Amino acid sequence: MRIPILKLHDYLLISIQVELDDQTAIQFQQDLLEKIHETGVKGVVIDLTSVDMIDSYIAKILSDVVRMSSLLGAKVVLTGIRPAVAITLIDLGITLKDVPTALDLEKGLEKLQQELEG
Amino acid sequence: MRTQSCIKIKNEWNIVQARQLGRDLSKQLGFQTVDQARITTAISELARNIYLYANDGFIKVEPINDMGKLGLKVVSSDKGPGIKDVRKAMEDGYTTSGGLGAGLPGVKRLMDEFKIHSQEGVGTEIVAIKWLR
Amino acid sequence: MDSPVIAHLKEHKDKIVELWMKKMDEAAAEAPQSNINYKALITTNETFAEVIYNYILNDGSSRNLNEFIGRILQFGWPLSYLTHGIQVFRRVVIEVIGGKAENTKELLQLYQQTDAIIDPISNKLIHDAAEQWENTVYLQKNALMELSAPLIPVMEKISVMPLIGTIDTERAKLIMENLLEGVIEHRSEVVLIDITGVPIVDTMVAHHIIQAAEAVRLVGAKCILVGIRPEIAQTIVNLGITLSDFPTRSTLKEGIETALKMTKREIVFIDQEGSD
Ligand SMILES: Nc1ncnc2c1ncn2[C@@H]1O[C@H](COP(=O)(O)OP(=O)(O)O)[C@@H](O)[C@H]1O
Ligand SMILES: [Mg+2]
Numbered sequence: 001m002r003i004p005i006l007k008l009h010d011y012l013l014i015s016i017q018v019e020l021d022d023q024t025a026i027q028f029q030q031d032l033l034e035k036i037h038e039t040g041v042k043g044v045v046i047d048l049t050s051v052d053m054i055d056s057y058i059a060k061i062l063s064d065v066v067r068m069s070s071l072l073g074a075k076v077v078l079t080g081i082r083p084a085v086a087i088t089l090i091d092l093g094i095t096l097k098d099v100p101t102a103l104d105l106e107k108g109l110e111k112l113q114q115e116l117e118g
Numbered sequence: 119m120r121t122q123s124c125i126k127i128k129n130e131w132n133i134v135q136a137r138q139l140g141r142d143l144s145k146q147l148g149f150q151t152v153d154q155a156r157i158t159t160a161i162s163e164l165a166r167n168i169y170l171y172a173n174d175g176f177i178k179v180e181p182i183n184d185m186g187k188l189g190l191k192v193v194s195s196d197k198g199p200g201i202k203d204v205r206k207a208m209e210d211g212y213t214t215s216g217g218l219g220a221g222l223p224g225v226k227r228l229m230d231e232f233k234i235h236s237q238e239g240v241g242t243e244i245v246a247i248k249w250l251r
Numbered sequence: 252m253d254s255p256v257i258a259h260l261k262e263h264k265d266k267i268v269e270l271w272m273k274k275m276d277e278a279a280a281e282a283p284q285s286n287i288n289y290k291a292l293i294t295t296n297e298t299f300a301e302v303i304y305n306y307i308l309n310d311g312s313s314r315n316l317n318e319f320i321g322r323i324l325q326f327g328w329p330l331s332y333l334t335h336g337i338q339v340f341r342r343v344v345i346e347v348i349g350g351k352a353e354n355t356k357e358l359l360q361l362y363q364q365t366d367a368i369i370d371p372i373s374n375k376l377i378h379d380a381a382e383q384w385e386n387t388v389y390l391q392k393n394a395l396m397e398l399s400a401p402l403i404p405v406m407e408k409i410s411v412m413p414l415i416g417t418i419d420t421e422r423a424k425l426i427m428e429n430l431l432e433g434v435i436e437h438r439s440e441v442v443l444i445d446i447t448g449v450p451i452v453d454t455m456v457a458h459h460i461i462q463a464a465e466a467v468r469l470v471g472a473k474c475i476l477v478g479i480r481p482e483i484a485q486t487i488v489n490l491g492i493t494l495s496d497f498p499t500r501s502t503l504k505e506g507i508e509t510a511l512k513m514t515k516r517e518i519v520f521i522d523q524e525g526s527d
Binding site: 019021022023052053054055056057059060082083084085087088091092093094 | 162210
């Protein structure tokens, strides 16, 4: 299974709608990095509104992909993390400290715009 | 309603199945959204540890009733290499695989009760319970 | 066939009840702090005697007893009234029927049978009372919990959560859930956690607050901690707690000003004359 990556103007948008099994997560990491490289975008929003569980393994893949993207010159914002997911992450001791977040896709795009253009 | 379910963990796909089982059972038992996520996440951590460190093993999930107190019990068991220093493995950030080292201490915090029994060369059994609020 | 004690109980019902009522009266007169109205006491005693008898003779139908206990506790009467009533009943029964025994062996048997009849009532009473008590405590606790952690959307993008009272682990969990659900519901960008009303901030409480702030950041909003009194600033530093990951302000007012800045807004004063 592959997670679709959309390009909107100067940004990449990803909405994760499927159960993130390991294979899908790793594939996604690879696809996203290639797409950033290919398009040269400076901003990425990953929307997690539909995700009902993030364990430490997926959390690591997500924070890795944010750091890797940044090496390629793209800023990644995670959006739509649900309250229940946020609470379990805190229980796990995972704060994703260096990962920018926003309430939803729209706010995430706003944030990128402000930081990249303003 | 399923009263007890056991899933053999052998490949990555089984981790997803175990999660799904936890999701279904916790919902059926009437756990609130946050506790459903806690249970599902704990199962995912335990199943992944089996897959990563013991090759194969089992995740068993069953509703329990302790004198009127309802809960969900999760048992993870494997005949893998066991954990040499359980105290260390329970520390935040301790990992032998380049992970986050958040799994075991995390499961303890996600659940209400947590017991780990591990012996080098014999295997590991973890029992964790979440009580219905 | 009724046991001899049951037979006696039936036969001497009037006498037993009368004696019991009398002793209950005496006890009530002796209790100095009793704020129970005397008339109510008489009627209640009558019902109590009825309920005990029903329970014994119907052999286990506990509905009446249950209801009675419920009412007594609801009116705020002490549990000791109930336990005392049973004790007195036991004494009265022994007194009345003890005389009917022909020898020590028989007397002993009567005693044992009396215990066998009265102990279950006594146990049931304690059990029911404890259950009702626990129930009440549970309900009150829940009500309190829900009341005590509201998220107030004070203006667009900015919400306030005033915390009042001590914060234990259970309450911290609830605060966290209300906080996060509220952030999503009101689409808050900044949340002010006001700890003016929290009497003690120790490492545990600070830890809970930090975790709440971290969770708020994960769902995509920011936290400002306000209402930090001087002595709390002292404890925080003395305990070596770092709150550097999110801004702190001493008053709610300053916090709101900061929140406005963070959401790129400010308060402007409008000229009263409306010039230009
Ligand atoms: N079932 C198991 N069998 C053997 N070793 C285990 C098992 N589960 C955990 N461990 C050991 O405990 C360590 C900590 O596990 P955990 O807290 O889940 O963190 P992580 O999986 O990220 O390393 C692992 O790195 C591994 O060495
Ligand atoms: Mg692990």
